[in-house]
Amino acid sequence: MNGAREEADRAAIGKKSAEIIVAALFFAVGALVMYDSQRLGSTWGGDGPQPGYFPFYVALIICASSVINIVRALMIRADKDSAFVMRGQLKLVLAVLIPTALYAAAITWIGIYVASILFIGYFMRRLGKYPWWKVVAVSIGTAVVLYLIFEVWFLVPLPKGPLESLLGLD
Amino acid sequence: MAEIQSLMHGFGVALTLTNLLLMFTGVTLGVIIGVLPGLGGANGVAILLPLTFSMAQTPGGATSAIILLSCIYWGALFGGAITSILFNIPGEPWSVATTFDGFPLAQNGRAGAALTAAFTSSFFGAFVAVLVITFLSPVIAGFALEFGPPEFFSVYLLTFCAFIGTSKEPAFKTLAAMMLGFALAAVGTDPVTGTLRLTFGSTRLLTGFDFLVAVIGLFGIGEILLTLEEGLAFKGASAKLNLNVVLQTWKELPRYWMTSLRSAAVGCFMGIVPGGATPASFMSYGVARRFSPDGERFGTGKVEGVVAPETAAHAAGTSALLPMITLGVPGSPTAAVLLGGLMIWGLQPGPLLFVEQKDFVWGLIASMYLGNIAGLIVVLTCVPLFAAILRVPFSVIAPIIMVVCAIGAYTVHNAIFDVWMMVVFGILGYLFKKLQYPLAxxxxxxxxxxxxxxxxxxxxxxxxxxxxxxxxxTLVGFLTTLALLLLLWPLLSWSLAKIRRTSA
Amino acid sequence: MTRFVPAAAMLAAALAAAPAVHAWEPTKSIEFIIPAGTGGGADQMARAIQGIVAKHGLMHQSLLPINKAGGAGAEGFLDVKSAKGDPHKIIITLSNLFTTPLATGVPFNWRDLTPVQMLALDNFVLWVNAKTPYKTPKDYVEAAKKAGPGKFKMGGTGAKQEDQIITAAIEQRTGAKFTYIPFKGGGAVATQLVGGHVDSTVNNPIEAVAQWRAGNLRPLCVFDLKRLPYKQKVTKDMAWGDIPVCKDAGLDVDYLMLRGIFMPPGVSQDQVQYYIDLFKKVMATPEWQKLMEDGAFNRTALVGKEYADWVAKEEARHVSLMKAAGFMAGGGK
Structure with a gap:
């Protein structure tokens, strides 16, 4: 018990590493944009800037700022480095983030309604520890309300899957 | 006063039982649309457009039709603030600036105050704008004609300069974040040459990164992830839930009369140009933060920080109908659909509409007064109801919010790809917030x-x-100079203070 | 609502003329794709059609307009192209059917879709500010030549789309050189002309008519092949039919924009026929007649092979115009 708590309170990632990773990501995006801007023409033409002019300089500033941000992160001394996220926190965040990603991916196959029912159900059962009848009532109820609002009242078609075609709702 | 007479005539046209019913229906629908990020004002108006098509062919029906549609528009303007304040998720682009202080207020347990301030300021902004339309429209209708490309650019520059410059975050992170925004905005078709930029041959990137997808992810999903770290609860859940909060907030609001008036002026200006409600809200927030004695503490949950953007957004959204009916230039996607409606019904927006369709135009203006009053009544009575949403346990409301966000992201381009992008933006929002990269x-x-x-x-x-x-x-020179002055303001005020100190 | 007695009779006649039972009928809502933003010409027409269909109950299922404007409309076309065999999807086109794939290199062509029905052709008019002295297109082009290349500014909607192509065609014919400035919507373009920020536009009739009637703009000529048939006075002394045809007025350029309906590839003839019958009914309604007249449309409405031939001819013309103007993707300037 005590060990588990200590485990949860340990830093998963240090702030220094997080700073460097994010700044490096910025740099990569900047470099990518600069590369494509060059292709489009990034000079000041006869009648004003070319299509790539603004993106090029915008990306240049991104790269320059991220270099400064990396350097500043590198200057954080190891003993001054604080935790970016604790293991326990990260576990909670991932416990939501991974299902969310799966949810987004599942929409393609099973449609947004079924995916939403499963997602809300998982969330309530796993994190909220609700009894099954509440889980079923809220998740299916939400899907039905959303169906009524979007498909019936506002005529906005949302992605559907095999279940809806089985029920003849698409 | 010919205007008063025309207006009274307009009230006569607008004040029928059917029209009043349509107003409340429209406003309520509009609020729902404003709350759900998947339904924009443009959606709602567009969906009902064909219904109004047969309405418009009965006598006086065109007025009823535009009343219904414009009330949806008012409702959406009101409703956008609700999710911004409660969940940090702007339902509409012009409510982004409302999140800056509205959401912290809700976290401090003052969701009711924030909502009341937002709704009341919206109403005030709209009211000023309708007064301007009523009495000054012949004078200012032509003002938009002065605006060519350089003038528009200077207005955008002014918005940026008013908003940035006083960021508390590290300068190079602010710079990197802002430039990332510009880079994302550039993805898609180049507006001037029509060539594709930064799409890398992918047809999914053709549409570019929509603002709504980015905002839902960065603010909404990012916030939920941050909240999770703290445990499974929204802060501020113990908000007081009765209508007294409305009265108490009303007592506080007159203190911000200066901010209200300034924001209404900014909003009217941006609406008439037409520069749009979104830049108006950012500009007004930026200006208020600079000139308010409390400006330093903006962003921590100040009522004044809700008043400024909401007043301006609603004033701009309302006054944008003037260039729409006199010039046929829509100030927003919603206005564009309304405009399409006018044409489908056989009304030609243009300089002559005021002359040829007196009943219609004055009926519309009268309905702006009435519609906004109807809107205020609807949303204020619902303040306790909205605030009560915060009492729903986190593990129930959070997945529902995420589902609604996913639908919102999907409906922007009817693309599942955008739902994935929303998740990516959510992770970015979480990282940025923790590492002090500013999102605004x-x-x-x-x-x-x-x-x-x-x-x-x-x-x-x-x-x-x-x-x-x-x-x-003169016009463009004035705007550009003003923008540069605002950008350099911190520097100027610092050197002024120094001069004063040395001379003293 | 039943005030249009003669019109209703006409509609009844049209209804009677159509076969009572279709070989195919839609079984769910039909997505009506608009490859352009909300509020534009294509959007308005699609929503008017939706309104007409709903009002007269021409269909058991509903018609859902969906804007897919990304990448100059490529988003919408790609969506329909990939919905092979789906009979519950139709798309309304504008000139970006040709210009977008040519200018951006996005892989689609009208041959990837199934042509259904040409609804009408949209006209273009050469407009100048009423305060300027130009009375004929010749005056104007001469003045533009005299001022020197690039001095006169032509405002238009979008980049490398119909407005810029007409501008390029004028340049290729006359040797005058304009600076083309792209704006976001037709209303904004007309306002820029009234405000004197550009020297001329080639706005569609409906986009500029209000300013014409208010005496702020002057039409010089229409890019149709013959005079418009609309005789009713629009301003105090002029009807659409009084505007000379550009060809006759010394500017040998003509251009009409397709407003037509396509379906995804791989649909059956019965399914196409259903929509042809549907649009026949739509076009017989008084509301449609009024829409055509208000917008001064050219009312050519082709189906079948004639339609496909027209589109093929128009595509070839766009290729040659855009090649000459240097608008092709990858070609640079």
């Missing part, structure tokens, strides 16, 4: 980047690459 400049750049670049390059086409065009007449 990033979002502002996504919203305005495209238009600002387009008008800059249009201006360069006009002047054949000569930068002096931004000082070529």
């Amino acid at each position: 400049p990033l979002v502002l750049a996504i919203v305005l980047g495209d238009s600002a670049e387009a008008s800059f390059r249009q201006a360069m086409l006009v002047s054949q690459g000569d930068m002096r065009i931004f000082f070529s007449n």
